[in-house]
Amino acid sequence: MRTPINLFTINGFLGSGKTTLLKNVLENNKHLKIGVIQNEFGKIGIDGEIIKKDGLEIVEVNRGSIYCSCLQLSFISALKEMVEREVEYLIVEGSGLADPSNMNEILDALHSVMPNAMHYKGSICLIDAPQFLDQLEEIETVESQLIHSQLAVINKVDLVNTNKIRKIKSVIKEIKPDILIEETTFGKYDMEFLTKNLVEISPMHFGETSNSVDNKPKTLSMTFDKKVDRSKFKNFIDLIKKDCYRIKGFISTNEGFTKIDAVGPQVDLINSEKENLDSKVVFISKIGPQIIRPIFAAWESNFDFEMKLR
Template identity: 50%
Template sequence: MENKTKLYLLTGFLGSGKTTFLTNVLNDLTDRRVGVIMNEFGKVGIDGTIIKKDDMELIEINRGSIFCSCLQLSFVSALIEMADRNMEYVFVESSGLADPSNIGEFLDAVQIAKGDAYDYSGAICIVDGVNFLEQIEDIETVERQLKFCHLVVISKVDLIDEETLNKVKSKIREINDKAEIQIAINGRLDYNFLEKNLMEDDWVGTEDTTNSPENKPKTLTLTYNGEITKEKLTQFIDTIKKDSYRIKGFFKLEDGWNQVDVVGKRIDYKATDKEEPDSQLVIISKIGPQIIRPIFSAWEEIVGKEMKLR
């Protein structure tokens, strides 16, 4: 009997460090056949360009959550397509706003279509050590992702003190008292979870997801042809970040192309050799379409040159 593909689901709220974690895992699996299904809320996939490697198969599903009925068919089709490519591992990186409570429905659908192609090996939830305690108070998705996981990885622990880390762990235990908790520094773990059986004591059932076409957050893409200073871009982002769940993209600045990543109050810039035809920022709004006017007025006031928002 041929070996089944090990399938892992990667969850975690926006900006928790899923892509960094996945990049490190992929680096450890360079000699293996690995597939990635990348799900982003925006119309434009940003993270797919970050993790692309020569020996990796990638399918991107954008414009919503794969667990919402609006993308259900796309997700099942992607799983079936990956099964046909005979991978050793497939990682599904879900959107930061995904509620994976209904993962069982998708596994059942794939089994009907492809038989036992996959060995579902568990859901890994990346928890943002810096922002988690604030997020858990007002974002239901964060709790749902934790409840339906088999391994919790706390990221960014180098940016918090021991007291905060202990509070984060105890809050996680209130929601999920069975999943193993590990900590990651710069997306790296101390041990290899691939060799563990995360499903040994599978306590996670299936429930209806809270993701629906009605509560899908508004995602906008800002496109700009030209170069601006880091100072001006920072000033612009500072004006709109309080109304955004997440802002990320690639932008041409005075020192060249930068990967831009905004989580909470923090703005990170990282020089990159990836050149794009235009600078782009994907903005996920907390306040729906009401964010459009502030974006235009802040851009006009700070940059004053033409950009497109769609």
């Protein structure tokens, strides 16, 4: 009889550091056969480029939330595919706007077609220390992600003072009293959680997901085929960031290939170890399709060649 796969999920709002944590898990556990399912709202997957490597079992499920009815069948199919690939561990990285309240339904559906194929060990919620308290007030899914997790990892603690960390911990415990809490920077976290059954420490909560086709955020993808001036691209991002939940991607610049990562007021342009990728940027809009006009206006004020937006 096949040994059940150890299944973990990683949740956390846009820009909290989920993919960085996942990359660290993979780098520090090369002796384990770990599979990954990555979920993004956009048509183009960006985060998969960060962790892809030879031998990695990865499936991407894009164009919405895996917890929404619009993608549940695709999610279950991806879970079944990982069973067939015979991985030992499976980590599912949900989109930053995903609401995992109905994870129990997903597990029940999988069990009905593949009994005892997976052992759900729990969810890790990444907390963006500088942004969390504001996000909690503005965005419903931030609280849901926390309620339906067993371990909260407060990331980027180097960017806030001890009083704010203390406040964040207090708020987390008010929302989920039995949750475990850890702190980290740059997504560097003790991977010991892989050996634990987090659900035994902090049981699952059940509910209905708030993700639906009707409230799915507008996501746009930009591509272009010329090198850009890095400082001008930063100016372009600064003009539109207030209307976006998240901006991320890879671009070819006069200073080399660059990773773009913007959430809230923070904009990071980082030299990328990836090379020879097409320039592509994804925007997750706060204002729906109305974001299209500001993007084109900001582009035209900085660049004199065309890009494609879809």
